[in-house]
Amino acid sequence: MSILEVFRHKQKKTNSAAIARERLQIIVAHERNGEHTTPDYLPSMKQDILEVVRKYVDVQQEHVSITFESQQDVSILELNVTLPETNSVAS
Amino acid sequence: MARIIVVTSGKGGVGKTTTSAALSTGLALQGHRTVVIDFDIGLRNLDLVMGCERRVVYDFINIINGEAALHQALIKDKHTDNLFVLPASQTRDKDALTPEGVAQVLETLSKEFDYIVCDSPAGIERGALMALYHADEAIITTNPEVSSVRDSDRILGILHSKSRRAELNLEPVREHLLLTRYDPTRVERGDMLSVEDVTDILAIPLLGVIPEDDTVLKASNQGMPVIHLEDSDAGNAYDDAVQRFLGQECPMRFLEAPRKGLLQRIFGGQG
Numbered sequence: 001m002s003i004l005e006v007f008r009h010k011q012k013k014t015n016s017a018a019i020a021r022e023r024l025q026i027i028v029a030h031e032r033n034g035e036h037t038t039p040d041y042l043p044s045m046k047q048d049i050l051e052v053v054r055k056y057v058d059v060q061q062e063h064v065s066i067t068f069e070s071q072q073d074v075s076i077l078e079l080n081v082t083l084p085e086t087n088s089v090a091s
Numbered sequence: 092m093a094r095i096i097v098v099t100s101g102k103g104g105v106g107k108t109t110t111s112a113a114l115s116t117g118l119a120l121q122g123h124r125t126v127v128i129d130f131d132i133g134l135r136n137l138d139l140v141m142g143c144e145r146r147v148v149y150d151f152i153n154i155i156n157g158e159a160a161l162h163q164a165l166i167k168d169k170h171t172d173n174l175f176v177l178p179a180s181q182t183r184d185k186d187a188l189t190p191e192g193v194a195q196v197l198e199t200l201s202k203e204f205d206y207i208v209c210d211s212p213a214g215i216e217r218g219a220l221m222a223l224y225h226a227d228e229a230i231i232t233t234n235p236e237v238s239s240v241r242d243s244d245r246i247l248g249i250l251h252s253k254s255r256r257a258e259l260n261l262e263p264v265r266e267h268l269l270l271t272r273y274d275p276t277r278v279e280r281g282d283m284l285s286v287e288d289v290t291d292i293l294a295i296p297l298l299g300v301i302p303e304d305d306t307v308l309k310a311s312n313q314g315m316p317v318i319h320l321e322d323s324d325a326g327n328a329y330d331d332a333v334q335r336f337l338g339q340e341c342p343m344r345f346l347e348a349p350r351k352g353l354l355q356r357i358f359g360g361q362g
Contacts, residue, residue: 020288
């Protein structure tokens with residue numbers, strides 16, 4: 001540490017550790033829920049569902065979310081489509 | 092019957108081999124008959140860290156294949172009584188590590204030793220799975236860094252589902268967190284995850300905190316487990332961790348940054 005840094009020291013508190021902690025808490029909780037054990041077919045099924053929805057409504061990839069959750073003896077597939085505000089029906 | 096300890100992490104380069112060498116040496120110094128096994132088939136390194144690389148004749152795979160007797164492959168440590176090293180093969184690949192072979196070697200060693208320390212390879216492939224399968228205790232070696240913490244969490248998941256104790260529905264593997272390469276100065280600056288951050292996320296009991304320390308490199312340069320170096324902070328921290336592992340109360344050290352004097356602050360310098 002040089003002489004200048006002695007004076008600069010006080011202001012220099014970054015807090016990247018807090019960001020790391022927050023990101024880890026989220027990803028670890030996510031992965032513990034068995035997210036990483038989703039079936040292999042999920043991405044391509046998501047693509048197909050998106051195609052079907054698009055036949056009727058103009059939605060983007062990010063407006064369709066599919067989550068897969070496994071509990072003891074049931075697995076739940078949750079499909080969430082956010083429809084655009086205006087009723088723009090594709091012809 | 093020996094206790095089987097796996098030193099694992101998921102991520103590479105976090106200090107598994109350094110820890111295996113220090114822990115096994117520490118246990119042997121306490122008078123326990125200890126053997127440390129390198130499970131990193133194809134990339135053996137424990138022999139170098141233990142300083143016995145020139146005495147390797149037979150290895151783990153030779154034993155599994157029946158090409159040598161177990162006592163021919165075990166290398167007696169030259170620094171410490173009660174300590175033996177079983178090196179990994181340098182030439183075969185990890186498929187040579189068969190579940191039956193590993194089980195048989197561990198069973199035989201179990202009769203002669205108090206502790207069997209399994210130095211796991213990185214990753215979650217066969218070598219790592221074999222190393223943790225038989226474990227009674229797991230030392231989860233983790234750096235205060237995002238990818239290491241995440242990988243440690245994955246390894247904990249695997250211990251819960253794929254270890255022998257999990258498969259047979261026995262009492263679960265006892266898990267211990269060993270936080271390595273910890274730099275209190277960076278933690279105080281807010282640039283490194285703290286002990287509390289990591290223990291909160293992984294939620295397993297803390298066995299010890301090993302500070303980032305130049306002597307770790309000096310020790311491996313010489314092929315001497317760092318726990319032997321008396322004026323080494325990392326060595327002392329490993330010593331404490333071994334005591335705690337054996338059930339002794341032992342306060343945590345090296346969690347705070349050394350205070351700098353005024354002159355040091357002004358003129359800079361090491362530390």
